[in-house]
Amino acid sequence: MLGKLLKYELKATGRLFIPLYLTTLIFAVINRFLFPLNNFGEKSSAIYGIAMTISMFIYVTLIVGLMVMTLIVMIQRFYKNLLGDEGYLMFTLPVQSHKHIFSKLTVSMLWTIVSGVVAFFSILIISTKAVSMTEVFSTISTALIQFQQDFGISAYLAGFEVIVLGILSLASTILTIYAAIALGHLFNKHKLLISFGMYILLSTVSQIITSIIGIIFFSQPLFSPGGSLIPAASLANGILLGSIIYTAAFAVGYFILTNYILKRKLNLE
Amino acid sequence: MSSILTCKNLSKSFGSKKALDNISFNIERGRIVGLLGPNGSGKSTFIKLCNDLLTPTSGELQIAGNVPGVETKKIVSYLPERTYLNDWMKVSEIIQMFKDFYQDFNSEKAYDMLKRLDINPSERLKTLSKGTKEKVQLILVMSREAQLYLLDEPIGGVDPAARDYILDTIISNYQENATVIISTHLISDVEKILDDIIFLKNGQVVLQKTVDDIREENGKSVDALFREVFKC
Structure with missing residues (x-):
């Protein structure tokens, strides 16, 4: 189906x-x-x-x-x-x-x-x-090798993570819009206007949560428990992975909220 | 024979307003049932509950032993009181869509009815008149070989001549074992095809009887009884 x-x-x-x-x-x-x-x-x-x-x-x-x-x-x-x-x-x-x-x-x-x-x-x-397309691709691959040298992290892994993060962010943004429309639909009047307000509300809330987590995260000392500096590679990797999990959590949350409204609170005119 | 539809202490409120207030009844298979009542008596709310478009506030509702959901949607054919056709498909495309989603859809039947009503299958839904759209919807709904048909105001928007055709279509297109529930306030038009009636008033069932019993016991037509029960 x-x-x-x-x-x-x-x-x-x-x-x-x-x-x-x-x-x-x-x-x-x-x-x-x-x-x-x-x-x-x-x-x-x-x-x-x-x-x-x-x-x-x-x-x-x-x-x-x-x-x-x-x-x-x-x-x-x-x-x-x-x-x-x-x-x-x-x-x-x-x-x-x-x-x-x-x-x-x-x-x-x-x-x-x-x-x-x-x-x-x-x-x-x-x-x-x-x-020529070959020129474009050779430039890209040079950049990737450079990236790997600078950060010590596999460019392919990082690239993959960035793509996953991009796709999840897109999904999360669209699901925010869906959730906002579904919430607006719970009201009897001015549904579209309220949906727009809900979108602003939802994105503001998620921005605030993101900022708080960011502040907590970056206020931590960049040293591992042993006292040595955390290597850039694992730091970059950690930030990417954390962002992926974080974005996915938001996307799932909005999906569940939207589905709940459509399933249990549907009220077509 | 088991009931096709049972509801027990079913209630639905919108805020503080009770649209359906503690209703209980069974509907048997193979019947044509009139769900009758004035505007705002809860007819559409009941039909929407049966289609899982609303969730009950309390009480139980079962169709062929299942609560409304994917399983009941496979066997229930629903005609809402408004047009749900999109504006970009052709008539033939929406027929294909019904065929894709409903296993019990019979496209031959649909094309046959389109032909009889002079509707061109390659016409776009957007260009059809309101009355023709309603006819297309009725054709889609009646071309399913469903177990339960829920028709919400099926004759409200069409002219009296088309009403007779629509009623004929309804009675000639359902199988013996299927049940048809027709919600309407145009009683005299549908009276002749009904087996049973349920009167709804302010969200409550005030009467459930067979049409034969009404004629025998009350000695009057359903229309006359309705006017008596709902006298303002």
């Missing part, structure tokens, strides 16, 4: 994202060939300048639109499809409520990542002077 939910969630959102991705990439290519950034000085007639400005403006609008739409679709799919009229259909499908949350979360994360990748590639298309 989860697979089917994912399929329909992808269908419902893909029809919005795919055309926008294609438009963005096509526009980046057009910009790249019509108005190459690096030979701006050569044919700088007024008309050329105006056309280039307009074209760049459209491109920037597309990129901003991509970001805004990723956020709006994320909110709207949860709010409208589960808590609006469509909820009458979704919640009478023979599916547990946590699978609804999970499918929405997975698809939202996917589009956020793809939107980022598309924006990144479109910038590469526009700005680079045919940079």
